Amino acid sequence: MSVLEAQSLTLSYGEHYIIENLDLKIPEGKITVLVGANGCGKSTLLRSLARLLKPKSGGILLEGDLVGSLSTKEVAKRLAILPQGPIAPEGLTVLQLIKQGRYPHQSWLKQWSKEDEKIVQQALEATRMQEFPERAVDSLSGGQRQRAWIAMTLAQKTNIILLDEPTTYLDMTHQIEILDLLFDLNEQENRTVVMVLHDLNLACRYAHHIVAIRDKKIYAQGKPEDIVNTDMVRDVFQMNCDITEDPLFGTPMCIPHGKGRQINKKKQQSVLL
Structure with missing residues (x-):
């Protein structure tokens, strides 16, 4: 069952189209993570789901009601959003x-x-x-x-919480702390959590449902183990990688190809001996 749904959604800033004719259903009581390259429209889509951006066309359903027909207070009673880098x-x-x-x-x-x-x-x-x-x-x-x-x-x-890159600017320890907190909220209180994350490996660890966005549309969506593979990473992020199993969680783990320093294993072993 979906508690939040986009139907034929098109979003733009002026004449610059960000999302085109997109259909999306957010599963109830699950953690959904939006992933994709910078500028693909993840945050724009999240803002639209919270009624912070008016669609060019199409609509958003919140628990079966058109979000545009609800008052701001009514939306805030059903859905909470934490934008990126809020300032008090x-x-x-x-x-x-x-x-x-x-x-x-x-x-x-x-x-x-x-x-x-x-x-x-x-x-x-x-x-x-x-x-x-x-x-x-x-x-x-x-x-x-x-x-x-x-x-x-x-x-x-609210039963639904949206978060735009909640781990941005945090060190590794605090990233895990925040994601563990959100995981516990989902597990213990059955809150529906939707968030944008940049780190694909963390997305795979914490998400029940991943939505990969490319070229203004949904490229793939589903369980991490069903959709995260070398083809998806190459097509969505324009990066070659190997996909292996996370040794702790059993979820997909992306190992990017690149020009990192190569370790001479034979030399390393001889030094240890």
Whole structure:
């Protein structure tokens, strides 16, 4: 079952077409990762799914409803999006940031409640940010800052979370930390997660469903083990590689061809002896 669907979707910036006549169904309760070369339209497609970009033609269905027919508040109650490199106002604390996730649920009749407070605390705990509620967001490390923003999206209490390159600018340790967090949210709370990732090997490790985009259309989609092969990498990324099995996870692992330094194994062995 799909909870988010694009039908004959065409996206453009002015006369420059980014996506053309694309059909896509996001599976419910799974992690879907959009991959492709720089400039292929991954982030543009994600923004359109969140109704941040109006289609040139076609439409987006959110839980069966045309997203264009819904109010902004209604969309925010069903779907949360974390854009690439969000910036918080100077001095804004972690707690103040996370509370913003509850705004779609506020009204003149329904003000801040104990339930809101409980959800904010749950978001702090889920992202392991309960030690930093009074810290300014701009004073945090890159990994902590990203966890704070994810906590805000969790506070929206939506079944669908979209993230545009959530690991950008993070070191290896913090990349895995963020992806493990999203994996746990999916496993434990059955949240539908859709994200853009540049690292194909990490995409294969964490995704149930991969969508590869090329030439303004979907080149292939499915389970990583079904679609990630040398032909796909060559056609989508214009790169030759070998595909082997990840020794820890059993998922496809891409080993790019290139001009890296060659190790003389015989010489290395003799030195060790």
